[in-house]
Amino acid sequence: MSVTTITETRQYLTFKLDDEVFAVDVAKVREILELTSITKVPQTPQFMRGVINLRGSVVPVVDLRLKFGMSETAPTVDTCIIVVEVAHEHETLVLGALADSVQEVFEMEPGQVEPAPRIGTKLNTDFILGMGKHDGQFIMILDIDRTFTSDELATAGSVSGEAA
Template structure:
């Protein structure tokens, strides 16, 4: 069995044809999709609140946050309930994914830096990419994806 220094575990999921991953340690649970309780005046990617075992959890459409088209729920659509460590607290968040695949190990030495494409491109939320036979897996850094303003707004909506 490999040690933690060689491999890290990730939950893989899709948005359209693209595969993404988050570290397994931030994933609290994976739920079937259901409509969230709408919150007025939020950004378009904030779908609303979802009741998760008695806790109101803000739920976001990652597709919209990444500039893709809005999620159209299917029987495969899932919500990953995540505990995202921020500088000053732990942010619990629901993340809508088109499909969740598996928990899989990636060798740390196989995780490449976000590619430089020669233009101004916001890749700071990408922790790395992993090559697979059928393409790439993009590892998302959720703390960097959510700006300080996003995280504060989501936390204040949850408290409301």
């Protein structure tokens, strides 16, 4: 998906990672949870923090800060888990994403979203749907379906399958 595919006003959930503000389409968000105990799963990528029990279902939890090359998320009173639905190979995978804090939900018109900047040829920015501006601040709008590679999602899917 790209900015050109955004043809209608959409609602986005904004959240912070370090000092940066990110957003994800609310249609992809299932719920927001307070930080809970995360069970580590051996031999998974560093950004895969483990799994949680969500009403009897095993949900893999990823640390978006680590995924994006930042320092590990430190637990605070505001740290939360955003439970999202990610499309992967004709099925929907449920993932928990650690965030430093959740900000707000707001609407953006298609004209308020600009294409993601191209930063050289070696840096993959395909997971950034576009750049929005809200209250004078840039917001990176994530294409959550493209934030993780197929291999990473396969690992997450197998983690939730094994733990079940």
